[in-house]
Amino acid sequence: MLLWLKNKKAPCLWCFLFVCLLPSQTFAQSKDELQALQEQIKRKQQQVAKQLAKAKSLQAELRQSELKIAKAATALNTTEKELKANQQEQRALKKRQGEIKQKLAQQQDILAKQIRSAFMTGNHDYAKMLLNQENPAKFERTITYYQYLNKARRELIDEFRQLGDELTQVNLTLIEKQDRLQNLLDRQQAQQATLTQEQASRKQTLSKVQSAIESDAAKIEELQANEQNLRKAIAEAERLAAQKPTSFDGLAKLKGKLLKPADGRVRKLFGTKRQGQVRWKGVIVEGNEGSNVIAIHHGKVLYANWLRGFGLVIVLDHGNGYMSLYGHNQALLHQAGDTVTAGEPIALVGQSGGQSSPNLYFEIRYKGDPVNPTQWIKH
Numbered sequence: 001m002l003l004w005l006k007n008k009k010a011p012c013l014w015c016f017l018f019v020c021l022l023p024s025q026t027f028a029q030s031k032d033e034l035q036a037l038q039e040q041i042k043r044k045q046q047q048v049a050k051q052l053a054k055a056k057s058l059q060a061e062l063r064q065s066e067l068k069i070a071k072a073a074t075a076l077n078t079t080e081k082e083l084k085a086n087q088q089e090q091r092a093l094k095k096r097q098g099e100i101k102q103k104l105a106q107q108q109d110i111l112a113k114q115i116r117s118a119f120m121t122g123n124h125d126y127a128k129m130l131l132n133q134e135n136p137a138k139f140e141r142t143i144t145y146y147q148y149l150n151k152a153r154r155e156l157i158d159e160f161r162q163l164g165d166e167l168t169q170v171n172l173t174l175i176e177k178q179d180r181l182q183n184l185l186d187r188q189q190a191q192q193a194t195l196t197q198e199q200a201s202r203k204q205t206l207s208k209v210q211s212a213i214e215s216d217a218a219k220i221e222e223l224q225a226n227e228q229n230l231r232k233a234i235a236e237a238e239r240l241a242a243q244k245p246t247s248f249d250g251l252a253k254l255k256g257k258l259l260k261p262a263d264g265r266v267r268k269l270f271g272t273k274r275q276g277q278v279r280w281k282g283v284i285v286e287g288n289e290g291s292n293v294i295a296i297h298h299g300k301v302l303y304a305n306w307l308r309g310f311g312l313v314i315v316l317d318h319g320n321g322y323m324s325l326y327g328h329n330q331a332l333l334h335q336a337g338d339t340v341t342a343g344e345p346i347a348l349v350g351q352s353g354g355q356s357s358p359n360l361y362f363e364i365r366y367k368g369d370p371v372n373p374t375q376w377i378k379h
Contacts, residue, residue, distance in 0.1 A: 058209045059354075063306050065202040066352040070312055072195040073290065073331040073348055079188045086181050093174045100167045107160045202351075209354055223278045226309025230281075233313070234323070237302040238368055241317045246300050250320030251364070251376065258296040258376050259342060261326060262287045262349055262360045270372045281370040282325070282363035287349035289330060289358035295346050296324050296364075296377070301338045310361060311352025316340065327361035328353050 251258065260266075264287035269280035287293075299316035302323070307313045310327035314334065317323055330350025340346055351358050364373045 058205065059308055062202065062205045062209055062354060063308070065198065065205050066311060067306060069195065069198045069202060069350070070329075070331040070352070072191060072198050073350070074333070076188065076191040076195055077290075077331065077333070077348060079184055079191060083181070083184045083188065086177055086184060090174065090177050090181070093170055093177065097167065097170050097174065100163050100170065104160065104163050104167065107156060107163070111156060111160065206354055206356070223274060223276075223309070227278065227281075229308050230310060233303055233305075233307055233315070234325075234365065234368060237315045237317070237323065240302050241323075246317055246319045248299055248317070248319030251297060251318050251322040252320065254297065255376050257378050259294060260377050261285060261296055261324075261362050262293050263291060264288070264349075264360075266374065266377075268374050270370070270374065282361055283373050285349075285360040285362055287358055287360055289349055289351065291349045292345040293326050293329060293347040293349055293360055295340045295342055295344050297342045299324070299340060301334050301336050301340065301346070304332045304334060304336050306352070309353055311355070312347070312350065314347050316346070321367040323365045325361075325363040325365065327363075328355050328359055330358075 262285045264285045267284040267286065269283055272280050274280050293314075295316060297316075297318050299318040301314060302317045303313060303315035305313065307327070312329040312332050313325060313327045314329065314332050315323055315325050326347055328350060329347040329352060331348045332346070333348070334340060334346050349358050349360050353361075362373055364371050364376055
C-alpha cells in the first residue's frame with residue numbers, strides 16, 4: 001500500500017518539482033536577459049554621452065568659426081554700402097559736370113555775342129554822348145542802358161568764372177571718388193577671399209559636428225539642449241524687457257500685416273515634429289546668403305549674440321509682451337540696446353548654428369510662448 005502510495009504520489013511529486021523548478025529557470029534566464037539589456041542601455045547611454053561631449057567641444061570650435069565669418073561678412077557689407085554710396089555720388093557728380101559744361105557753353109556764346117556787339121559799336125559812344133547835349137533825357141536813358149548792360153555783362157562774367165571754378169572742383173572730386181572706388185573694390189575682393197576661406201574652415205568643422213552626433217538619441221538630446229539654451233536666452237530677454245519697458249505698443253493689432261523678415265520661401269514648420277517629441281517653435285525662411293534680414297516692426301534689440309543650435313541670434317522687443325527672434329544669421333547689424341524701425345536691416349541671412357544651407361529661423365513670441373508666425377506675416 002505504501003509502495004502504491006509512493007508510486008501514486010510520484011507523478012505529483014515530479015509535477016511539483018517541475019512546477020517549482022520551471023519558474024526558477026525562467027526567472028534566472030529573464031534575470032540574465034534583463035542584465036544584458038541594462039548593460040546594453042548603459043553602453044548606449046555612454047555612447048550618447050561621449051557623442052554629446054565631443055559635439056560640445058566641437059560646438060565651441062564652430063562658434064569661433066561662425067564669429068569669424070560674421071566679422072568678415074560685416075566688413076564686406078560695410079564696404080559694399082560704401083561702394084554703393086560712392087557710385088551714387090559719382091553719378092551725381094557726372095550729372096552736375098554735364099550741367100555745368102552745358103551752362104558754360106551757353107554763357108560763352110552769350111558773352112561772345114556781347115563782345116562782338118561792343119566791338120562793332122565801338123568804345124567811343126560815351127564820348128559822343130557827352131558831346132551831344134541836345135537831348136538830356138535821351139542822354140540819361142542811354143547812360144542808364146549802357147550801365148545796365150555793363151553790369152549784366154560783369155555778372156555774366158562772374159557767373160562764368162564761378163561755374164569754371166565749380167567745374168574744376170567737380171572734376172577733382174570725381175577723380176578722388178574714382179580712386180576711392182578702386183580702393184574699395186580691392187578691399188571688397190580681399191574681404192570676399194577672407195569670407196570664402198572662413199566658410200571653408202566652418203564647413204570642415206560642421207562636418208565634424210555632424211559626424212560626432214550619430215545616433216537619434218544623441219540628436220534628440222542635442223535639440224533639447226539647444227531648446228533649453230533658447231528658453232534661457234528668451235527668459236533673460238524678458239527680464240531685461242521688464243526692467244526697461246519700451247513705449248512700443250506691441251503687435252496685437254498687426255496680425256496678418258507684419259513685414260516678411262527675409263525674401264524666400266517660408267517652410268511652415270510651426271508645431272510639427274522636429275525629432276522625437278521636439279517640435280518646431282518657429283519657421284524657416286529659405287534665403288540667399290548675405291541678403292538682408294529686416295525687422296518685422298519697430299522695436300528694441302534685447303539680445304544679439306551667438307547661441308548654440310541657433311547661431312547668431314537677434315531678439316527684438318515690440319512692447320506689451322511681444323518679441324520676434326531671428327536666427328541662423330551670417331552677421332548681426334545691431335547690438336543690444338539699439339532701436340530699430342520696421343523694415344530696417346538688422347542682420348544678414350546665413351548658415352550659423354550648424355546649418356548646411358542659408359536660411360533664417362524666425363519666431364514670434366507673446367509673453368514667452370511661441371505663436372505661429374505665418375498667421376502674423378503679410379502674404
